[in-house]
Amino acid sequence: MTQVLTQEQELLQGTVREFSQGDVLTVASKIDSDSKVPDELSRKLPELGLYGIVIPSQYGGAGADFTSLLLTVEELSKVSGTIGARIAFHGIVCGALNGSTNDSLKSSILPKLAGGTLSAFSIDPKSTISYEKSGDELILEGSSEFVLNADAAGVFLFLARSKDGRSVIVCLEKERAGDKIEIGEPKRMMGLRGSGTSKVSLHDVRVTESSLLFPAPETPSAVQRFQTVGRLAVSAQSLGIAQAALSEEIKYANERSQFNTKIGRFYAVQDFIASDEISIDTARTATYDVASKPLNDESAGRRSAVAKIAASNAAVQTARHSIRVHGGYGFIRDYPVERYLRDARATQIYLESNEALKAKIAEDLLSR
Numbered sequence: 398m399t400q401v402l403t404q405e406q407e408l409l410q411g412t413v414r415e416f417s418q419g420d421v422l423t424v425a426s427k428i429d430s431d432s433k434v435p436d437e438l439s440r441k442l443p444e445l446g447l448y449g450i451v452i453p454s455q456y457g458g459a460g461a462d463f464t465s466l467l468l469t470v471e472e473l474s475k476v477s478g479t480i481g482a483r484i485a486f487h488g489i490v491c492g493a494l495n496g497s498t499n500d501s502l503k504s505s506i507l508p509k510l511a512g513g514t515l516s517a518f519s520i521d522p523k524s525t526i527s528y529e530k531s532g533d534e535l536i537l538e539g540s541s542e543f544v545l546n547a548d549a550a551g552v553f554l555f556l557a558r559s560k561d562g563r564s565v566i567v568c569l570e571k572e573r574a575g576d577k578i579e580i581g582e583p584k585r586m587m588g589l590r591g592s593g594t595s596k597v598s599l600h601d602v603r604v605t606e607s608s609l610l611f612p613a614p615e616t617p618s619a620v621q622r623f624q625t626v627g628r629l630a631v632s633a634q635s636l637g638i639a640q641a642a643l644s645e646e647i648k649y650a651n652e653r654s655q656f657n658t659k660i661g662r663f664y665a666v667q668d669f670i671a672s673d674e675i676s677i678d679t680a681r682t683a684t685y686d687v688a689s690k691p692l693n694d695e696s697a698g699r700r701s702a703v704a705k706i707a708a709s710n711a712a713v714q715t716a717r718h719s720i721r722v723h724g725g726y727g728f729i730r731d732y733p734v735e736r737y738l739r740d741a742r743a744t745q746i747y748l749e750s751n752e753a754l755k756a757k758i759a760e761d762l763l764s765r
Contacts, residue, residue, distance in 0.1 A: 402468075409450075409465050413472040416445055417480075425477040429736050432583065432590040434479065439549070440513075447484050449511030451492045456507035463492065463626070464688050467633040474637025475644075478740030479591040481637055483515070485630035486545050490516035490554055493623060494568070497610040502568055506552060517550035519597065520566075520623050521748075526599060528557040528565065533605055537567065540598035543747065548583045548593030554610070555599070556620060566610040566619060569602065577602045588739030618693075625687075625697050627748045628705035632684040635708035635744040639677045639715045642737040646670060646719035649726075660722070669718040676711035683707050699761045702754040705744075709751060712741035 402410065424435050442448060450466050452458025459465075466488040474481030491510050494503055510516055519526070524541035537557055544553075553569045571578055581596035611619050647670060650661035660666050683704040687697060716738035720727030727734050745751050 405461065406465050406468060409459075409461065410468045410472060412445070413447070413469045416441075417472050417476040421473065421476045421480055425480075426730065426733070426736070428477055428479050428591040430590075430730075432585070434483065434549075434591050434593075438480075439515075442480075442484065443511075443513035448487060448513060448515070449491070450484075451488055452495060452507050452511045456503070457511035458491070458507070463629075463692070464685065466492070467629060467685065467688055470630060470633040471637040471640070474634045475641040476637075477591075478634060478638050478737075478743070479589050481634040482545055482589055482592050485634055486518065487516050489623070489626055489630055490518050490552065492626060493518070493554060493566070493610060493619070496619075496622070498612070498615070499607070499610055501607060502610065506568060506570075510552060514551040515546055515549050516552040516554070517544050517546035517593075517597075518554035518623075519544050520554075520556040520620055520627075524556070526555050526557045528559055528567070530559070531603075534603045535565070535567070535605070535608075537569075537599045537602040537604065540596060542596050543584070543594055544597045545589075545592050545594050545747075547580050547595035547597050550593075553578070553597065555597075556616075563613045564616045564620065565613050566616055566623075567604060568608050568610060569599075569604070574599075574602055576600075586743070588736075588741070588743045621698055622692055624749070625692050625701040628701040628754070629684055629688050631744050631748065632680065632701075632704045632708035635705075635712040635741065636677065636681050636684065638737050638741045638744070639673070639680070639708070639712040642712070642715040642719040642734055642741070643670070643673050643677060645732065645734050645737075646673065646715070646722050649719075649723050649732075653724075666722055669722060673711070673715040673718055676707070676714055680704065680708035680711045699758055702749075702758050705749075706751045706754055709741070709744035712744055713738065716741045 428434055446459055449458030450461050454460040470481045470485045497503055519541035521541050525539035527539050528535045528537050551571050555567050557567055558564050577600050579598040584594045650666050653660045687700045687704055719734040726732055
């Protein structure tokens with residue numbers, strides 16, 4: 398870490414690390430092979446307080462800061478990218494609700510999220526979710542194709558658009574929506590298996606303005622903050638995967654011998670390891686530097702995009718190098734490095750692809 402952690406952050410980091418290396422590590426491979434998080438682990442996550450990290454204590458949470466959430470996501474992702482993603486995206490929903498101007502909604506939903514109800518969200522500009530006003534009601538229709546946590550979530554946040562171009566962020570409880578919210582079968586993905594990524598469709602869902610996080614005029618700025626926070630969460634996940642891949646790379650280089658010499662003595666292997674450490678450290682500095690400053694700063698969006706690109710690229714690069722160092726063993730599931738690469742690849746394409754983020758970075762710089 399380039400910044401000094403508080404005592405509370407260090408304690409949380411140590412607790413999550415111990416939990417990850419114990420409870421999560423024993424089922425990480427099974428999560429990947431079964432494409433499902435075991436029920437026992439799903440129960441332990443909120444019991445440890447991981448569902449309420451950024452939720453204020455008055456609503457049953459820990460009241461920790463956003464950096465604490467990123468530290469948690471990074472530690473979990475060192476063992477399982479899927480579990481890192483689950484807590485990351487749940488935490489983003491919690492943070493968005495906590496920042497809402499709708500106090501009654503916060504009082505109603507946040508205690509449930511802290512207590513064990515999983516959440517999911519979609520702010521995908523490609524989704525077809527729209528709304529029409531009918532008296533005091535908003536009628537929601539449409540679908541979003543890739544919603545992480547959707548298979549097990551009880552609370553959803555959706556970005557919905559009207560015909561006149563206005564947008565709102567709507568909070569829905571699955572139990573209340575009933576059969577008007579349809580959750581598809583989880584996608585059979587290459588990586589992040591068990592993340593419960595599914596298509597979610599809304600059919601004539603009727604809500605009032607009491608379900609909105611913000612008034613419509615405030616929604617665009619809220620979405621920008623949502624995107625900034627999301628990029629940093631993916632960055633933290635990427636850093637965890639990258640660090641795990643590097644650890645395996647170093648471990649194997651110190652164990653494997655060729656020509657009576659440990660392969661870690663070969664320049665090509667040393668170049669891989671050094672390059673990966675440089676990439677990870679650079680990305681970590683960028684990520685936590687942005688997180689430590691106000692996220693509504695006008696440069697936060699661009700700098701979060703830089704961090705997300707750097708971290709996800711570092712994860713893919715390190716996982717590829719780790720596989721090459723492992724040789725043929727890197728392609729079999731007896732070692733976790735092939736899983737790291739599959740999980741890392743996902744971080745380059747969601748929530749926003751790195752290519753799309755590069756275009757946004759360039760546009761921001763060129764417009765000055």
